[in-house]
Amino acid sequence: MSLLGIDLGGTKLALASFTPGGDIVARRTVPVSGCTGAEVGALIVAEARALAASDGASRIDAVGAAVPGIYHADRGTVWAPNIPGWDDYPLRDELQEAFGADVAVNVESDRAAYIAGETWRGAAAGSRNAIFLAVGTGIGAGLLVDGRILHGHGDIAGAIGWLALDRPYRMEYVDCGHFEHHASGPGLARCARAMLAADAGYTGVLRDADITTASVLEAYDARDPIAARVVEDAIAFWGMAAANLVSLFNPEQVIFGGGVFGPATCFIPRIRDEAARWAQPISMKQVRFVASTLSSEAGLYGAARLAMQRGASAQPTPEVTA
Amino acid sequence: MSLLGIDLGGTKLALASFTPGGDIVARRTVPVSGCTGAEVGALIVAEARALAASDGASRIDAVGAAVPGIYHADRGTVWAPNIPGWDDYPLRDELQEAFGADVAVNVESDRAAYIAGETWRGAAAGSRNAIFLAVGTGIGAGLLVDGRILHGHGDIAGAIGWLALDRPYRMEYVDCGHFEHHASGPGLARCARAMLAADAGYTGVLRDADITTASVLEAYDARDPIAARVVEDAIAFWGMAAANLVSLFNPEQVIFGGGVFGPATCFIPRIRDEAARWAQPISMKQVRFVASTLSSEAGLYGAARLAMQRGASAQPTPEVTA
Numbered sequence: 047m048s049l050l051g052i053d054l055g056g057t058k059l060a061l062a063s064f065t066p067g068g069d070i071v072a073r074r075t076v077p078v079s080g081c082t083g084a085e086v087g088a089l090i091v092a093e094a095r096a097l098a099a100s101d102g103a104s105r106i107d108a109v110g111a112a113v114p115g116i117y118h119a120d121r122g123t124v125w126a127p128n129i130p131g132w133d134d135y136p137l138r139d140e141l142q143e144a145f146g147a148d149v150a151v152n153v154e155s156d157r158a159a160y161i162a163g164e165t166w167r168g169a170a171a172g173s174r175n176a177i178f179l180a181v182g183t184g185i186g187a188g189l190l191v192d193g194r195i196l197h198g199h200g201d202i203a204g205a206i207g208w209l210a211l212d213r214p215y216r217m218e219y220v221d222c223g224h225f226e227h228h229a230s231g232p233g234l235a236r237c238a239r240a241m242l243a244a245d246a247g248y249t250g251v252l253r254d255a256d257i258t259t260a261s262v263l264e265a266y267d268a269r270d271p272i273a274a275r276v277v278e279d280a281i282a283f284w285g286m287a288a289a290n291l292v293s294l295f296n297p298e299q300v301i302f303g304g305g306v307f308g309p310a311t312c313f314i315p316r317i318r319d320e321a322a323r324w325a326q327p328i329s330m331k332q333v334r335f336v337a338s339t340l341s342s343e344a345g346l347y348g349a350a351r352l353a354m355q356r357g358a359s360a361q362p363t364p365e366v367t368a
Numbered sequence: 369m370s371l372l373g374i375d376l377g378g379t380k381l382a383l384a385s386f387t388p389g390g391d392i393v394a395r396r397t398v399p400v401s402g403c404t405g406a407e408v409g410a411l412i413v414a415e416a417r418a419l420a421a422s423d424g425a426s427r428i429d430a431v432g433a434a435v436p437g438i439y440h441a442d443r444g445t446v447w448a449p450n451i452p453g454w455d456d457y458p459l460r461d462e463l464q465e466a467f468g469a470d471v472a473v474n475v476e477s478d479r480a481a482y483i484a485g486e487t488w489r490g491a492a493a494g495s496r497n498a499i500f501l502a503v504g505t506g507i508g509a510g511l512l513v514d515g516r517i518l519h520g521h522g523d524i525a526g527a528i529g530w531l532a533l534d535r536p537y538r539m540e541y542v543d544c545g546h547f548e549h550h551a552s553g554p555g556l557a558r559c560a561r562a563m564l565a566a567d568a569g570y571t572g573v574l575r576d577a578d579i580t581t582a583s584v585l586e587a588y589d590a591r592d593p594i595a596a597r598v599v600e601d602a603i604a605f606w607g608m609a610a611a612n613l614v615s616l617f618n619p620e621q622v623i624f625g626g627g628v629f630g631p632a633t634c635f636i637p638r639i640r641d642e643a644a645r646w647a648q649p650i651s652m653k654q655v656r657f658v659a660s661t662l663s664s665e666a667g668l669y670g671a672a673r674l675a676m677q678r679g680a681s682a683q684p685t686p687e688v689t690a
Contacts, residue, residue, distance in 0.1 A: 175521040187616070191518050191525065198513065198618025199497040200654045208615035210608040210646035213534050223615070224646060286532040290612060293530035293545070294509070296520025324532035324546060332522045 048103030050094055051350030052111040053159070053343075054078070054086070056128030061093055062343070063101040064350045068167040072101040073346075083131025090137075091144040108150040109141055110353025112159030112345040116202050124153065150357030156180075156345050157204050158195045160303060160338075161188030163347030168340040170299040177297050178344070179206065179288065182304035185226045188348075191295055195352075211286045225287055229280040231259040231306045237279065238262045241272045248272060263309050281313050285320025292325040292333050303338030311337045370425030372416055373672030374433040375481065375665075376400070376408070378450030383415055384665070385423040386672045390489040394423040395668075405453025412459075413466040430472040431463055432675025434481030434667040438524050446475065472679030478502075478667050479526050480517045482625060482660075483510030485669030490662040492621040499619050500666070501528065501610065504626035507548045510670075513617055517674075533608045547609055551602040553581040553628050559601065560584045563594045570594060585631050603635050607642025614647040614655050625660030633659045 048071070049064040055078070062073035074097055081089055090111070098106050115126035122138030129135075141151045154162070161170075161178040170176035178188035185207035189196040196203045207226030219227050227233050235257045242254055250270035252261065265273035288300050302314055318335045340347050370393070371386040377400070384395035396419055403411055412433070420428050437448035444460030451457075463473045476484070483492075483500040492498035492512075500510035507529035511518040518525045529548030541549050549555050557579045564576055572592035574583065587595035610622050624636055640657045662669050 196513050199620045203618040205615045205648035208648040293527045296525040298521045326527035326530040
């Protein structure tokens, strides 16, 4: 038996084949930049076939894809804002047709795949109640509660970038939400730029033209006063958001991942201290705050895991897997 | 077939028998004040038997109870802070023993029962994604997502009174959480009292000794300046909390209930306006904000509904019910 996991991002496509126990047999990564619409679908199918041909398995049993946007489970279509032409792209049917009716095919949002991966072979292995907080270009949450991934009425549960955490409301929040405005990767740079523009007496190390997430975090280490305010705010909001997840979901783990965790992983103990001030105290005692251990491969693992579960649930007698 | 629903509160015990379609056949309510520990359990069993004897049904098929606290599903025990001696009370086994092994017995937290009731015969009938926001002495949320009630790792999901919605943190939040401090029934009175103590020039209608939730809401109608600040804050926090539920859970309905909604039901349109500023905009378009239609009986309906579902899931061939 072989599983294929596919993780589609805005700039690259990663694929891996797995054993049923979750070990990677082979992997490949290709750029998707410049491709649009059905070209992206054709690329996914071609690369998946090439990987399957290379890994030596006699057959493919399940194919899972993680997508950067919303997956509409009722129609099998994907809305992915960073892939031109993917407003309502029929990825599920395309994969099913390419691999045949005997192969279990599953598509999920990337954030759902992240938590599925981490509870399979990562930081929350075996957990039935865990949340992946993905902080990168945007902020999203993969929610596993009582052993099931939450989807919501319109398949957009977990839009945690829109969390309201501080008053007053400001017009800057209209495009991405309060939490994402202050605490995503671009949010850190944006807030630093705004403070710099408003501070005529500033003598620190930041220069407007060069401000990035990384430069803000470096300036924080150099005790720059603007970087200090931006990062302290972000730590406070990461903590309040995590506290709200703990109070609402009572999880075993909150897993911090995405491009910012990464470099912000060192702040997790302080984020926990901040969360502990706000959260339901019994739930807070029951939860661990941890960094992603699968890192950029969480989506690959999760895509494969969810496809395997899809295959098992479609069979009258599910296979027992390690 | 007959179903018994039991809703245990801190001061009274309500019971009703239902048809499988959700119509009440008979009901009774008795005080529990003064009872402790096993006396409360014995009262529940005696009143349930008396109700069953009175309603004319030939047999009882399922008994469900809603409890004011945490239900530990693994042990079948209840922690109910307002019932002396119920730190870890074995209610499930007591009901099972009293009614016999052939009767499906189910226990749930009251907030879980509220949303089960409203999605059975109330404001969200037929919905698979709906949230009951119970605002009374405390604040809690009953969470139904993808057709299932969320429990969390330690059975305390939905502790929404602890939501962090505004900075800075203040020591007053340590006992009940930020949201509950400002926007529960006692919270409105507490905030009004604190403002009154700090405002030497106040000439409005509130008097410290008489401040209650009801008097604050009345003073708001009379344009009292302190009541205005307290209620405007509460509307803002009800809106931000509802926005956070919408962004995280993508529900079809948010149902406002509990003793405060009630009199605060008139604010729901303004709460929606506030939520719409903060929430994920697609999810916001998909959700309705509504008042509870079952009101104080939501827990009774939900307790019965969940017991019926428990009975159906335990049978090889579930009964088809209306």
